[in-house]
Amino acid sequence: MHIGLVGLGKMGANMRTRLRAAGIEVTGFDRNPDVTDVPSLDALVEALPAGERLVWVMVPSGAITDGVVRELAGLLVPGDLVIDGGNSYYQDDAPHAALLAEHGVGFLDAGVSGGVWGLQNGYGLMVGGEAALVERAMPVFDALRPEGPREEGFVHAGAVGAGHFAKMVHNGIEYGLMQAYAEGFELLAAKDLVTDVHGTFKAWSRGTVVRSWLLDLLVQALEEDPKLAAIDDWVEDSGEGRWTVDEAIDLAVPAPVISAALFARFASRQGESPAMKAVAALRQQFGGHAVRPAP
Amino acid sequence: MHIGLVGLGKMGANMRTRLRAAGIEVTGFDRNPDVTDVPSLDALVEALPAGERLVWVMVPSGAITDGVVRELAGLLVPGDLVIDGGNSYYQDDAPHAALLAEHGVGFLDAGVSGGVWGLQNGYGLMVGGEAALVERAMPVFDALRPEGPREEGFVHAGAVGAGHFAKMVHNGIEYGLMQAYAEGFELLAAKDLVTDVHGTFKAWSRGTVVRSWLLDLLVQALEEDPKLAAIDDWVEDSGEGRWTVDEAIDLAVPAPVISAALFARFASRQGESPAMKAVAALRQQFGGHAVRPAP
Amino acid sequence: MHIGLVGLGKMGANMRTRLRAAGIEVTGFDRNPDVTDVPSLDALVEALPAGERLVWVMVPSGAITDGVVRELAGLLVPGDLVIDGGNSYYQDDAPHAALLAEHGVGFLDAGVSGGVWGLQNGYGLMVGGEAALVERAMPVFDALRPEGPREEGFVHAGAVGAGHFAKMVHNGIEYGLMQAYAEGFELLAAKDLVTDVHGTFKAWSRGTVVRSWLLDLLVQALEEDPKLAAIDDWVEDSGEGRWTVDEAIDLAVPAPVISAALFARFASRQGESPAMKAVAALRQQFGGHAVRPAP
């Protein structure tokens, strides 16, 4: 099998390696000449068999993914297939599928989890689209997913968009899980009685209810830096946490934990909190409570 | 009527002024010789008619209130009455009532709201204890409470402890109200489209659903400093917000808003957040995401 | 002055009454023949002076407001002015302003607060758009807003959209305020020690930090039904609470209180919670904890 792969960043490059190791021929294209296999998207398309092409797109979501899909719509021919494996917003998928369909080109959306460890462990895959197209791309999915039964690392979650929707929810859950461990870390670290915080997390690695891969990673981080002294308390958020809460609001699903985790990240990046200035101002007004002057 | 008042801090001194203005004779005692009327608690007790004394205690809650009540138990005689008007934890009230009862001394707990504005506006009062004692102290309550119908500024909320319990819940609500306005302030301030944040809050003063005394105070704070530039985002919390959430947990009452307001205050005082360091560390571990080095 | 008013529902009809009482001539149109003054939107436009018309739109936000604005764009002439006083999403305002501008017609957006009480108390007004248009419509705003200084019931908050944005935040705050009182109510009601919940809320009416118009309304509700026994715990949400949280997410503003209030409403309408079924299932799996069979 010979496929195209657009986007050779951290994720894309690792996926190319894993696919090749599984015996799949991969022609990769990236704007970065140091990593690309071919000089242009045209060249990538040329390298593949017309009408049977499978092009996996692995570029930043939003405008860049949109641009690549539009370009591909102009280059591909009936029978070809595009898979968007990036972290696209699931509502972008149906328009992309419709655009490609105008050219007789198929479309699948694939949510991909696993981060930098996916190269070695395999990637969890959530796919949306028509069953026949999913079947056709299965050798690729099988090469990317972890060892073991297919259904433990791969799902055909539904129609176009379902793959990215599932990935979005996966990431929303991830926000909540991380914040739960983080609150626990802060509680242990705040308590003088507990003299071995790293050891406590490590002791949860086996047998306990809270054991998980994220726990293992936190143990590893604490192994390197037991008080996380070298790390700033500044946490970026990707779009997917926000989309998850937006979706919860749209579906009228209560999401107190996922939203709390998201808001904690917002707060972590604020130099100062306008809201808390307002609370301080109110206390001063009614109670004559002292406020701290701004630094 | 002639009463004793122990504690002449910001609140106590204002209450003495208001009581005297209402024609009640007040002998005040405070450890601060600049404000006290008598040199000692003994002297305060001596100044009042034995067996008919009413001593209002207005000192910091916890150990100090406890100490004063214990001292008074040793000085007062059957028929006397102690009112704890401080922000005591409601579970301290029953032991105090029991201790004083051993000496034939009555006890009422009074939650007092109004802050520095109470001198002028009167204080909202929530009282716990026996009806006969409440009746006996009514002239004092009437002098302290705002003008208008008694039931709009005074309640006999229940048995001993009910006054402080009601005040605790009052303060819990207050936390939630303040945080709601504060989040609204931050939203308006974050939006370039809105060019008059202070004016917007001021326009809510009349006719709107959100009008309140706290709103008026925020308008005033914004009048003085439209961006609250001079105020630090550092907010103290008194015991009562914590007790409210503890009580919610004890009663199995969901309190997401009051607890969120409390946690926002905790976070406002953290130089750095250990929890968010842990989240940053996790993201670095699984995604190779860059972390900021600690400053 | 003679203006047009489209939409004579609960809000619109009250506003017509208040405007007329202030000496402003109002021609109202509604699809309901029982309340309308003229048989059609055309007739309403005909009744007003061409090139100087002021048409206030007070219909449900979304498709219906959009339809009315589009119709008006076809009927009005340069110099006319449309004011959208409904609860429109602020991002709908700029497109409406642009559409009307193509016909030389001006546009203002006006957030209106006050509910059914506005007829009597006046309405709090938040307006977005060009200053000259705001000035021109001022007699209408003055008639609608509460007695007292203009700036305590009216604000020109910014460019087109700022009025509805401010109203959206107003409603978001309102969600938080209501939930704070509601949690306090539940805490008082859950505590046997407190024997007069209604009286406690009533006693907060004057002098306290938590006094507000919403408090007064809750006191009134408790006066009629001290345990709220006749009212179901089922709470609708309008779009504006959702938009506020969406906006918080977009602006990266932490909004734990407003979102908690919104989620509590979602939960109030669920017959059963899929999330809590999942938690129950998990506890059964790991702990052998008994679950309740679904009813």
Place this chain on the structure above:
Amino acid sequence: MHIGLVGLGKMGANMRTRLRAAGIEVTGFDRNPDVTDVPSLDALVEALPAGERLVWVMVPSGAITDGVVRELAGLLVPGDLVIDGGNSYYQDDAPHAALLAEHGVGFLDAGVSGGVWGLQNGYGLMVGGEAALVERAMPVFDALRPEGPREEGFVHAGAVGAGHFAKMVHNGIEYGLMQAYAEGFELLAAKDLVTDVHGTFKAWSRGTVVRSWLLDLLVQALEEDPKLAAIDDWVEDSGEGRWTVDEAIDLAVPAPVISAALFARFASRQGESPAMKAVAALRQQFGGHAVRPAP
């Protein structure tokens, strides 16, 4: 080695089995004559070598644990050792240690995680107390903990109380983790686009960031009942979630996720929500919004 084990409920009986399988002689006592090895606590004490006894207490926390410890204090002799392996509140540990120390008896507190699966997988252990006593009991800990490196299933977390404190935080984290998965489940289940919810969770079993033991259990629950139709949305809470939030409040540690998870359980058990009745009442008062009559 020969030890005593008090309490042969679900956990205790499994632990006895696991200990015996590891070659440790166990004499168990339980009030239930069907499962006990000896007829009384006295008999259990008699069966062990005086001055070298190790008695593991595995009974419900609170009064029952307290009673057993008090009884043991009267029966044991200098050199004996008591380990409380139940879910005791960590602040109960120091008094128990002090009481036993008066009789020359040592004390360790051990948090035990693993639920019904511990028999097979081993139990995660968090221990507090003196190092020499921990060392002495190590054969027991080694028998109970999972296979693999000791530090991945066992920690000496600190002085007396640290074991139960760590277990309390473990359970607090567990609340947050479960709620995060549960919110994700509800989001997937609410979205028609996703046609295979069970398959999606199953596909997260390998390779993904959210893989964990709890995830595996949820997959298993969904395998048996894909919509959890047979399970009621009613979730009990043990003391440890409450204690964790109480502790967060005491330490001024923000815990929005753990508290949200706890409050969701409270809400799950309410037939009706007094708070939401209050919100409904308020909306009716100010907006004339219809309320549903209580059923």
